[in-house]
Amino acid sequence: MTHVPSSRTLKSFTLMSFDVYGTLVDWERGIKEALLSSPHFSLLPSSHALQSQDGTALLHAFERHERRIQSAQPALDYTSVLAEAYTALVSEHGLKEAEGRKEDVEEAAKAFAATQPHWPAFPDTVDAMKRLSKTHTLVALSNTARGMLAQALSSDHPLHGVPFAAIYTADQIGSYKPDARNFEYLEKHAKEEFGVEKGKILHVAQSLFHDHMPAPENGFELGVWVDRSGVMGEQGGYRSRAKYGWRVETLKQLADLVDAET
Missing domain, CATH: 3.40.50.1000 (HAD superfamily/HAD-like)
Incomplete structure (x- = not known):
């Protein structure tokens, strides 16, 4: 200290x-655990760009989208910011197609955002x-x-x-x-x-x-x-x-x- x-x-x-x-x-533990238990991120292979032992790559990628959304839409409530950041991250990495997931991205994004009070x-x-x-x-x-x-x-x-x-x-x-x-x-x-x-x-x-x-x-x-x-x-x-x-x-x-x- x-x-x-x-x-x-x-x-x-x-x-x-x-x-x-x-x-x-x-919040880092909360975000990482919620993302990695979600349908679009739970099965990421170890070779994926978002995978690292401590979750740093995933957290940096998420934070980049979060900041962009907050700056562009300052009146948007944080629940929606979380959901939009989730959706953007899925889209950026093509996870829906790459992983063959059938889950609806919008619903998964809402479910991710709803985890915040439990972090x-x-x-x-x-x-x-x-x-x-x-x-x-x-x-x-x-x-x-x-x-x-x-x-x-x-x-x-x-x-x-x-x-x-x-x-x-x-x-x-x-x-x-x-x-x-x-x-x-x-x-x-x-x-x-x-x-x-x-x-x-x-x-x-x-x-x-x-x-x-x-x-x-x-x-x-x-x-x-x-x-x-x-x-x-x-x-x-x-x-x-x-x-x-x-x-x-x-x-x-x-x-x-x-x-x-x-």
Whole structure:
């Protein structure tokens, strides 16, 4: 764990905003498992371009389509983004024809998208978030649909017990991070709902591309990079361009840092 020197303490912030998928939820595992159990990807031969032992090729290919769709259709809800990305990936690689599958692509795409509320939380998530809620107001700033996130937070789902005081999602905002509008929305609503100024907001996220590049550009000078050692949201030389105040590997480490402050 590396702490970038800062004159600020974590407790000098009163509100923590969190990316959810990639930071609280292991979206790479969720996406990979859902794709590889779907009718168009489940029987990919080991020689296929999308096959690799750790799923990196598959995740990179999926992320490329997801970003393109989000950029071209910022008002499209995330459930539809997932379905369209699935369809595009099938089409790009000719999987329906190559694998001889008879399943309807549209139905398979919808079924894949519907798995999102069930993607697993990281083991440290729920307990760490409960600990952090004792010292900070917690809000979600997520590139997902409000209904799907609400479902993930409900009983018997992976994020049940995470004490968010507010949820701000892409479908409410009308754009996806890294768009500046998402951070403007966070600033506006933190002030209106909690009386918290921008300088008192600490943004916590895994993705350098979606969060730790745009947040500083929009006046959020310090943040926490939760380095989950993932392959999505961290490509393209972003490490040299992203800015943040702290780096941790888990949310538990962040909660420990907060608790250690006097």
